[in-house]
Amino acid sequence: MNTQDRVRIENVEVLSDDWYVLRKVTFDFLRHNGAWQRQSREAYDRGNGATILLYHPERRTVILTRQFRLPAYLNGHDGLLIETPAGLLDLASPEERIRAETEEETGYRVQHVRKVFEAFMSPGSVTEKLYFFVAEYDSASRAGAGGGVAEEGEDIEVLELTLDQALQMIRTGEIMDGKTIMLLQYAGLHLFT
Numbered sequence: 001m002n003t004q005d006r007v008r009i010e011n012v013e014v015l016s017d018d019w020y021v022l023r024k025v026t027f028d029f030l031r032h033n034g035a036w037q038r039q040s041r042e043a044y045d046r047g048n049g050a051t052i053l054l055y056h057p058e059r060r061t062v063i064l065t066r067q068f069r070l071p072a073y074l075n076g077h078d079g080l081l082i083e084t085p086a087g088l089l090d091l092a093s094p095e096e097r098i099r100a101e102t103e104e105e106t107g108y109r110v111q112h113v114r115k116v117f118e119a120f121m122s123p124g125s126v127t128e129k130l131y132f133f134v135a136e137y138d139s140a141s142r143a144g145a146g147g148g149v150a151e152e153g154e155d156i157e158v159l160e161l162t163l164d165q166a167l168q169m170i171r172t173g174e175i176m177d178g179k180t181i182m183l184l185q186y187a188g189l190h191l192f193t
């Protein structure tokens with residue numbers, strides 16, 4: 001039986017519709033034992049996103065960003081998170097969007113981006129699916145300073161680290177962002193062999 005036959009949406013209530021949309025969905029779910037059970041769950045919808053690891057195979061370096069993230073700050077972090085460049089799709093294709101976002105945030109202009117996987121990052125509460133890319137960079141591909149869009153409140157630092165430094169920073173807790181840890185581990189396994 002496919003899942004569509006196990007789910008009946010009964011009601012959708014919009015709890016908040018400001019920057020993005022928070023919905024409360026009431027549904028019946030057919031359990032394995034054949035009984036229908038009513039549940040309600042909140043789901044935060046900010047669309048989908050894309051992220052990328054820029055890497056330099058000869059120098060064994062990667063490009064990361066550092067920016068203030070309020071939700072992490074509210075949860076006890078100093079708020080300045082080291083991350084792979086990333087952006088919301090705003091209905092564009094993931095490839096198209098990640099190229100533009102990379103240049104906006106880091107200044108690097110990349111042509112060939114390669115998708116390595118897709119993942120739901122918080123499937124119990126956030127609808128977003130994230131598309132993960134990798135691309136090679138070199139100093140000649142830096143077309144600007146990056147930094148993000150100041151009018152939108154972005155103030156992004158660009159970091160160039162060796163892969164070994166970055167992997168060490170996962171162990172020390174200096175890197176605590178999920179998508180970033182996933183891409184750095186992917187790099188350790190597949191990109192710098």
Ligand SMILES: Nc1nc2c(ncn2[C@@H]2O[C@H](COP(=O)(O)OP(=O)(O)O[C@H]3O[C@H](CO)[C@@H](O)[C@H](O)[C@@H]3O)[C@@H](O)[C@H]2O)c(=O)[nH]1
Nearest residue numbers: 019020048049050051086087088101128130152153154179
């Ligand atoms: N006014 C306002 N602006 C917001 C709000 N939330 C986000 N923004 C602004 O919307 C822009 C979103 O920037 P992007 O670069 O497109 O997205 P992102 O925040 O980097 O998101 C990426 O990383 C997230 C964290 O890992 C991912 O969740 C997401 O998929 C994406 O890849 C930023 O300028 C941000 O300040 C809000 O509630 N209010």
Ligand SMILES: [Mg+2]
Nearest residue numbers: 085086087105
């Ligand atoms: Mg971003």
